Amino acid sequence: MRAFGYTVAGDPAEAVRIATRTPGSTYVAGGTDLLNLMRDGAETHDHLVDVNRLGMGDVAVDSRRLRVGGSARMRQVAEHAAVRREFPVLSEALLASASPQVRNMASIGGNLLQRARCGYFRDAASPCNKRVPGSGCPAISGHNRGHAILGGSGHCIATHPSDLAVALVALDATVRLLGPGGERAVPIADFYLLPGSTPEQETAMRLGELITRVDVPRTPLAGRSRYLKLRDRATFEFAVVSVAAALRTKGRMVQDVRLAFGGVGTRPWRDTRVEAALRGRPLTGQAIAAAGRLLVRDAEPREGNRFKVELVQRALVSILSDLGGLR
Template structure:
């Protein structure tokens, strides 16, 4: 690991001013950042420790739950307000990482974790995310873990965050602070598809700090669920995952929001799959139609074509849970 300066910030304004400098970055739990630096995937000459900033805690207010960016994953997952009002969020957090990592990792850091694409993580390999213009060997190489949706000729790396998938389904808002002041960003607009610039993953500006995440508390969210399919039972990233919010009425689907992980270059909401369900009984015909709509634009590669039927089966499984309880 290269040498770096270290500063412990005592005010958010100080933190963002320091982080706006070239090759500077924030550190909270450090569960992803330090590994990236050790492997020479990322290089920073100044880390700004933000753990002393007043950005922790979970608060219910005005029909929403506010999650401080420095709140630890484990604390948010078991918070009574989250478990009661946002079960999909609690389930997604508990499905992520290991207990030890959940005790360290922050909400803001989780949203900014980098892909687990092995070409990106190996500094000896070309990668457009790491070195723009160097190529994407995953497209013709080993791509079992890679995206079938949202990719481009420059990158098919999968977004890794379970939390981001749940927040996408919930319609959350990310609040930030930079030297230009605060701003609010709908999570649907927070992540950027790779296109020609896969090294640009979010809309954050240099030195911009996530301060909190606001999540609406609704009747729809209260009955939500998260399903994660992975290669082993713990400490593993999703092969596919589904966050589902469904409200039934009169025997048909009245409202639904669906988001997916493990299959796309960003947390993937499928409006097409949702529309295939609205106004219909939650039966196998409707569920098959939603699955077909979800993968209509999928572009599977040599090793990940299995994700097409797998994500459809995962969607069917989670929707059948709602159907049994209607």
């Protein structure tokens, strides 16, 4: 790891000012992903701006929404009584992430901005279009068991690693940002970008912007939600396939549903047409299976990850069957 500068910011405006005016800057809170990337040479930064003392660590629920500060810790949010009661999918997604030690340190903003777990991206000696644009994507014809079957391009097929992001997409969360131009709110559905021909551009964030807060609407859907994560081992492992689901029914009739998927897309994956296929119809095994087939209709699996086409459909059947009381 090469030498870098370090500044502790006193308030959000100062943090943005330092990061904007100091070339090669980035923000650090828990540092659980960033410092590993710098150590491995997958990222280089000349200056780190510490955002731990900015008063952005609160978790609060009012009559309309859940508000989570950008520097709140994963464990803090996962174990918050109101989150567990009214937003169970968020608590479950966080508790299925990383290890207890990492959850104690890692911030919510950092979790949403963690980088791809693609081995080629993490290996500074390998070509990677995310790390060195135009250098190529070895995963397309190489080791691609953990890679995306949805949303990929000829330039990148890496999946997004955040469990929390998948759950937030299912709940229509909003990311609050502060930058040189002031504050703005970005729906999380628009926050993550498809790789296209520019896979190095992963989010809609602008230069110098800082995640100050995440807002989640307080709805009946959020209260009846679950997170299912399928992985190679029980702890400290990233999703092979995951599903965040929120469901509202009247009898067996689906009044509303939200679905988001991890481990299968180049960003947290939501397909509103799949939800529309279930909404207004009885929740049956046949209906869920049909929705699963719709989900993967445009999938582009590779040799190593072809199994995900069936696995994600089975995961959808499992979580909706549990939420809907079908078994």
